[in-house]
Amino acid sequence: MRMLLRIVGVLVVLSLIAGAYFAWSLNHVAALPTGPVTSVAAAKILLEPIPDGPNAAQLRQGQYLARLGDCLSCHLRADGEPFAGGLGLNTPFGVIYSSNISSDPEHGIGHWTPDQFYRAMHDGIGAQGQHLYPAFPYPWFRNLSREDDDALLAYLKTTPPVAYQPPGNQLFFPMNVRASVALWNVISLPPQTGAQTPQGATPEWSRGEAIVLGPGHCSQCHTPRNPFGADTRGKAFQGGLLDNFVSPDLTGNERTGLGRWSVDDITEYLRTGRNARAAAGGPMGDVVTYSTSMMTDEDRHAIAIYLKSLPASADVDSTAADTASIKRGAAVFSDACTACHLENAIGQPTLFPPLGNNAVAQQTDPTGVLHIILAGVRVGPSPTRPSPLTMPSFAWKLTDQQIADVSTYIRNSWGNRASPVAVEDVAKLRSKLQLDEPRLTDNSGDH
Numbered sequence: 339m340r341m342l343l344r345i346v347g348v349l350v351v352l353s354l355i356a357g358a359y360f361a362w363s364l365n366h367v368a369a370l371p372t373g374p375v376t377s378v379a380a381a382k383i384l385l386e387p388i389p390d391g392p393n394a395a396q397l398r399q400g401q402y403l404a405r406l407g408d409c410l411s412c413h414l415r416a417d418g419e420p421f422a423g424g425l426g427l428n429t430p431f432g433v434i435y436s437s438n439i440s441s442d443p444e445h446g447i448g449h450w451t452p453d454q455f456y457r458a459m460h461d462g463i464g465a466q467g468q469h470l471y472p473a474f475p476y477p478w479f480r481n482l483s484r485e486d487d488d489a490l491l492a493y494l495k496t497t498p499p500v501a502y503q504p505p506g507n508q509l510f511f512p513m514n515v516r517a518s519v520a521l522w523n524v525i526s527l528p529p530q531t532g533a534q535t536p537q538g539a540t541p542e543w544s545r546g547e548a549i550v551l552g553p554g555h556c557s558q559c560h561t562p563r564n565p566f567g568a569d570t571r572g573k574a575f576q577g578g579l580l581d582n583f584v585s586p587d588l589t590g591n592e593r594t595g596l597g598r599w600s601v602d603d604i605t606e607y608l609r610t611g612r613n614a615r616a617a618a619g620g621p622m623g624d625v626v627t628y629s630t631s632m633m634t635d636e637d638r639h640a641i642a643i644y645l646k647s648l649p650a651s652a653d654v655d656s657t658a659a660d661t662a663s664i665k666r667g668a669a670v671f672s673d674a675c676t677a678c679h680l681e682n683a684i685g686q687p688t689l690f691p692p693l694g695n696n697a698v699a700q701q702t703d704p705t706g707v708l709h710i711i712l713a714g715v716r717v718g719p720s721p722t723r724p725s726p727l728t729m730p731s732f733a734w735k736l737t738d739q740q741i742a743d744v745s746t747y748i749r750n751s752w753g754n755r756a757s758p759v760a761v762e763d764v765a766k767l768r769s770k771l772q773l774d775e776p777r778l779t780d781n782s783g784d785h
């Protein structure tokens with residue numbers, strides 16, 4: 339009995355570690371962007387016309403799936419070649435590097451059989467039978483059909499071969515043992531969604547659902563993780579914390595979610611990374627650049643229809659802010675923020691987001707707002723809006739108290755309501771983002 343308890347204990351501990359690892363391993367965006375800007379040039383490969391030929395239809399399908407699956411967000415490092423991998427994903431257990439999935443037979447997947455590729459996408463098993471880490475979104479990609487996987491592989495085999503070997507992972511025990519993922523799979527790997535289409539669902543809604551839960555893997559960021567690192571049940575799309583960015587609530591909640599957004603607001607955001615209400619920065623900027631900006635209008639519309647059908651999350655109570663803090667925050671705002679966001683934070687449509695009735699500002703967890711103010715943020719460029727608009731970093735300019743005050747102020751003005759921000763939270767995030775000492779960030783605005 340004691341032996342059994344011990345085994346169960348060890349299993350629980352291991353799975354908790356695996357879960358925590360998974361939750362964190364999804365963070366491929368470094369705390370601060372240090373490399374060159376998201377590369378629109380690299381994304382162009384996904385728009386290159388595929389010449390007519392015997393299997394042109396399959397190759398076009400594969401190329402399109404590579405857009406839907408956001409493969410380049412992860413399989414492209416700064417100054418690297420498309421699909422050659424080598425992007426380091428930070429985790430508390432060390433760094434994990436994305437694989438080379440170009441057509442190179444030695445370093446890439448040029449020699450892979452369709453069976454091997456299907457097993458990787460569906461079960462997270464590599465060509466040598468080894469477990470792949472769930473930082474690779476196979477828990478979502480497993481919803482692709484065999485035909486889709488065959489098309490993706492056929493397409494990837496037409497990409498330029500790149501003889502590049504990504505660095506070896508630098509993971510600590512026990513995560514350096516790939517077999518530990520087997521345990522995680524038993525506990526947390528979601529079953530395939532299959533055809534769950536509810537009665538009365540339109541084909542368009544179903545298409546949206548299939549993209550969001552499958553190749554789009556939107557819930558990887560937008561659903562909170564449970565202690566095992568899987569989607570928290572009953573909280574689908576209610577917002578998640580990832581690498582110190584908050585991926586907002588996408589449900590119909592009018593304050594924190596998409597309740598006030600029209601279908602067209604959503605499609606414009608996915609196409610251009612901007613609309614009259616918000617701008618896509620941080621990890622979402624990459625999603626726009628490498629994926630949603632290159633989807634068809636029909637697919638963006640289907641996603642919007644699906645998202646607009648998500649029932650509103652329960653509203654969370656907020657504590658009242660202290661009037662002195664609000665007053666100090668208003669002064670900071672008028673000094674540091676109105677140049678772009680304008681008086682009353684009305685902003686400028688598609689350039690500077692308005693901050694009133696703004697969901698990003700009102701997330702229960704203020705980490706996202708603090709990250710944006712401390713480090714600055716860059717809107718993801720897209721074919722229709724190629725200029726990388728940025729908000730500068732304020733870490734070197736404002737004190738922790740000023741940032742707490744201005745955040746509390748914007749979270750409680752112009753129709754917004756959210757709990758005040760504590761100065762300790764600003765200090766903690768500042769140190770996590772390594773901004774204790776003034777230094778240039780990619781978005782410092784002064785270089």
Ligand code: HEC
Pocket residue numbers: 364366403404407408409410411412413427434435436437438439446447455458464465469470471472473474475490553
């Ligand atoms: C969120 C980041 C992320 C995205 C998005 C992503 N990958 Fe990966 N992928 C990874 C990482 C990290 C690995 C390495 C996993 C490991 O070493 O265990 C990987 C590994 C792989 C492998 C295994 C390669 C090998 O040599 O074992 C394949 C195949 C693959 N990815 C294909 C794809 C395809 C196709 C897409 C788009 C549909 C995609 N990936 C999107 C992060 C990602």
Ligand code: HEC
Pocket residue numbers: 550554555556557558559560580583584585586588594595596604607616617618619620621622623625630641697698706
């Ligand atoms: C890698 C993490 C990640 C993935 C994957 C991701 N998102 Fe996001 N998303 C974010 C973050 C972070 C933000 C907030 C951006 C900001 O503050 O500028 C966001 C913002 C959004 C917004 C705007 C919300 C608002 O109120 O401003 C929409 C809509 C959205 N995402 C839809 C999607 C869809 C649809 C998908 C899947 C196709 C997706 N996201 C995949 C991280 C992600």
Ligand code: HEC
Pocket residue numbers: 615616617618619620671674675676677678679689690691693696697698699707710711715716717718727728729730732744745748
């Ligand atoms: C130089 C112009 C500029 C200044 C000054 C500026 N911002 Fe921004 N801000 C932007 C841009 C551009 C964005 C869109 C970036 C994004 O969300 O990806 C933005 C986005 C934001 C967002 C996220 C909104 C959303 O929907 O994603 C918040 C919150 C914010 N700013 C607050 C502030 C605060 C507080 C200040 C003053 C301390 C400030 N900004 C100063 C340009 C600016």
